[in-house]
Amino acid sequence: MNQKELDKLSVNAIRATCIDVVNKAKSGHPGMALGSAPIVYTLFSKHLVASPEDPMWFNRDRFVLSAGHASSLLYTMLHLCGYKVSLDDLKSFRQLGSLTPGHPEFKHTQGVDATSGPLGQGIAQAVGMAIAERAVAAQYPQGKQVCSHYTYVLCGDGCLQEGLSQEAISLAGHQKLNKLILFYDSNAVTLDGGLDLSFSENVKNRFKASEWNVLEVNDGNDLDAIDEAIAKAKTSKSKPTLIIVHTVIGYGSEKQGTCKVHGNPLGEEDGAKAKAFYGYNYPAFEIPSEVYDNFKNSFVKRGKEAYKAYQANYASWKSAHARAALTLERAISGDVDAYFKKEPKFAPENNDSSRVASGKALNELYNRIPFLMGGSADVAGSVMTKINDGVNFTPRSPKGRNVNWGIREFAMASAVNGMCLHGGLKGYCGAFLVFSDYMKSAIRMSALSKLPAIYLFSHDSIAVGEDGPTHQPIEHLAMLRSIPNVNVIRPCDARETYAAWELAVRSKETPTALILSRQNLPLLASKYKEVEKGAYIISKEGKRLDVTLLATGSEVALAIEAQKKLHEEGIEARVVSMPSWFLFEKQDKAYKDSVLGVSKDKVFAVEMLSSFGWYKYADHVMGIDTFGTSAPAKDAIKSFDFTADHLVKFVKENLK
């Protein structure tokens, strides 16, 4: 069999297996898988450099299936390429506990470089990966020896209709990410019907306007043309490349070219017809040995050699650059222990707003941790992500670790996820808390993918003041706290802010959201080490314990003020600072009970945002359950009765 025949057989085997996988599960999206098979086959067999023997190999090419619904195709490829995805795994596609869930999941299945499915996010994550690739290479002496690879993404119309993708594309073009290659499986069909129902853009020109190269393959079954396009894309010197490949959705099915084949199994009959159409005559889930051999001789062999060469090269690089290697290894493992041993001790003593304290902590950490990298969505001066003497990450200064993400909150968060997925960097990003709304799905993705992304959210209550209700967060802490595996920390003063930062950079599988005030906060008797417990007694009660005041952030000082006034009125209160529900929930019952001290009907929570969620800990909540108001901060706060006197009144009324 010559290579051409082998290629054809392999593509047929991939398509047939996708049909089988989806048919067996009675669930899945065969449409795009069948259309895209030649693209992914060509990429894996002829270009992609990765190593099944070390699937997390740092210098592998990355491949992101942004159109995550075509997961059957990815799993089939991983199987053929020698990853730990067996035929049995393929047969348990979308079944409980299988290695082959409905959409690809990072850290769940070997060889999956990103969790994907929520449309557009794969592209934005890939942009983050490509940024990471360039940044890491630039940050080390002769860094291209240790980090120099391509990042490939496959998307369909869904991803490109999402606004997120334009943000990501625009960012990639601006950063001239020439090693980013995006395949656009253009099949002119979406779930509801023809693409022309909802879309009439000239995608080619949109990408060109965003400073991309654009290549086009008119026949999605023309392997040579796809191969040539990839080869050409790889030579790009200053622009990312879009390869538009015109395909037929559900290729081979009776329903090919229609939306009917988008999200439904072909079924036995149509599946058999499709296989006959391909001229493929093997029983279900039987793949000819020639196909396995083909991948062994292409993908596996290329990967093995490259991996071996890398290892040899890495050894010599390491001996030449021992210190750099130490840093790189820490960066890859995410280990920051060494950076907290340094003097002066990492903790300040002043009355800064927590955003200012955060800015100082960030500057200190930025200097200590050479792989901390990030920036804000055009609010560096407000969220305090400015790095003194920081160098901007630009095509001309790829060493710079300060990123101007632009006014693109969603892409920013997704790209930070991409940086975390890539590894070798600790990524952070900042915005006003109210605009966490624009980033919600990306934050969820951090949490789901177990990525230690760091989110800085300042302007954390109606104390934003004059900007008014459009810019004043109310329900946003509830939104963030409700996401599983997100550590939301709202520090009460500068000291807690520093502690929160330490926890954030130490985290390995949990994203952290630091919630920061615009206004100054007095330094309290806060305890640096206690922040990791989520909540602790910051101001003890008198001789007796009548009530516990539970507060976070700017309201801790308010609670302490109220505590004094309550004492004067004969009520003995304890004040608990509770920067993180997430961390508090991780404590044992004994600790929790000891901190709260009283039954729930005597616990009062105070937070200048929505009361939503607080009733888990307190029967009485002083919060704000309406939208905010435009006024100078002190007037806004007063208008919502966030005063010690009002808290005293609230406690007295509810203790009756």
Place this chain on the structure above:
Amino acid sequence: MNQKELDKLSVNAIRATCIDVVNKAKSGHPGMALGSAPIVYTLFSKHLVASPEDPMWFNRDRFVLSAGHASSLLYTMLHLCGYKVSLDDLKSFRQLGSLTPGHPEFKHTQGVDATSGPLGQGIAQAVGMAIAERAVAAQYPQGKQVCSHYTYVLCGDGCLQEGLSQEAISLAGHQKLNKLILFYDSNAVTLDGGLDLSFSENVKNRFKASEWNVLEVNDGNDLDAIDEAIAKAKTSKSKPTLIIVHTVIGYGSEKQGTCKVHGNPLGEEDGAKAKAFYGYNYPAFEIPSEVYDNFKNSFVKRGKEAYKAYQANYASWKSAHARAALTLERAISGDVDAYFKKEPKFAPENNDSSRVASGKALNELYNRIPFLMGGSADVAGSVMTKINDGVNFTPRSPKGRNVNWGIREFAMASAVNGMCLHGGLKGYCGAFLVFSDYMKSAIRMSALSKLPAIYLFSHDSIAVGEDGPTHQPIEHLAMLRSIPNVNVIRPCDARETYAAWELAVRSKETPTALILSRQNLPLLASKYKEVEKGAYIISKEGKRLDVTLLATGSEVALAIEAQKKLHEEGIEARVVSMPSWFLFEKQDKAYKDSVLGVSKDKVFAVEMLSSFGWYKYADHVMGIDTFGTSAPAKDAIKSFDFTADHLVKFVKENLK
């Protein structure tokens, strides 16, 4: 004074007033206001048709300040144009309770057509308005006599960097919304510095690729050129028009052209210098009478005449089309009473999934209510927004009320807000519940702007099944419920679904989110009329009341099953169906207590999503506080122990 001199004086007066307004408040964003003044002046004085004597006049041109931070400019224009914004109102810019809050707020200040500030949303809302304008005109006989106006938007770089704007632009181009005119105040500066820090797109070409006309004005102070561009844009027959106007941020300030003038008052000294630079010699807040007269003779006069002509014309249109006029007036007031008097009674009896029931309810309402209009984000067949024999809204069939929003959730939601802002339509849109994440900020905007947008969210739990954790909502109900003024309704069967729909279309100032199951739901002893109370007893306890089971949606049937089993074990339970927390909270304490029946420690909540928030009502919550899993629905449900037996066990353990 000739007109040219008068124009110049007017622009100077506008700029000077903006300086004064922001200086007095010591807060605000003068930069764009000063740059954009000539654009807005030209628009208002020469083109915009609206009427201060009837600010909500249905056929006025709409103007959306997408760059809401330039609010000082809008308020100044409204003052000069004779709206109820006095000099005193301008002097209390951004103060507590003033008519001139930090960002423009719909229904708060006369003449403000949209709440704006969160970047990108003004553009998308304007797209919705332009859709509404065309749709309303098409839906009535000789409809252009009653609805025929332009929609203008002003944005800056912030809006255009947001991905949302690309979704909106793409949708507008696809729909050939030729009466939509977008001004791009291009000043090449953002908050953090020069635009080139983060942006290198060719905006002109991006818009062209999205099927827009693009005009360009090189000198933002050239009133004639702006005037000509607007005149030309108004003649477009088949495309929306972008007018790029190159301006100087903070024009006249010492800091003009830099980011320093973006978000800070000029101060007295620089303000005085700017006024001197303009050659404008009036004390603060003093506006020469010639300027007022100029607006009286232009904007006000034009508006008055147009309004008068419209009224006369409307009277004759109404007498010729009495029935249509009745419908239109109902549409504008949002009154749907008449459509619920019809037989057969609006209520089904079957075991449909709530998404299917919703689809049937929608079809019925679509036929009854001629101004109900919407669609889904390419999931019509899944969220059940398909209208039998429905006509698609397209440039060729503007009468069609079925909208293919495309895979653009955020723009979809914002555009529905725009339809609501415009009036004359009841707008709805649909997506999977998990992708409410992409729409969060727009949903918040509906709530803040008091718009009765209708959101259909199907696939409402881990019972999504095979698609897995990326597609299974967990914390999404908490997210939606935590937004002030959003009525989240999760019906337990087909009957409650119909009731929820009736509440949704009857709503006038509150958006509604209908939360719909993928799986079938048995018809229970639900009560149509009780849904409006938010919660009610759906299955009474036996002779004694031991515990109350609080459930929503698909879990109500589960609770009823558990109730029987508990009875067998000697525990008498009441089951409460609680489709809407929002509506329940509106009931008086006596009703609430009567429904719950027991103290909180004996209330058990059951919902197959996050427990977050439920502790307000129940001390014991059976929920899911981790991410979901990819498996057939029944396996996924079982793996999370959502069975009647487990609920029985849970109750027994916690009653101890």
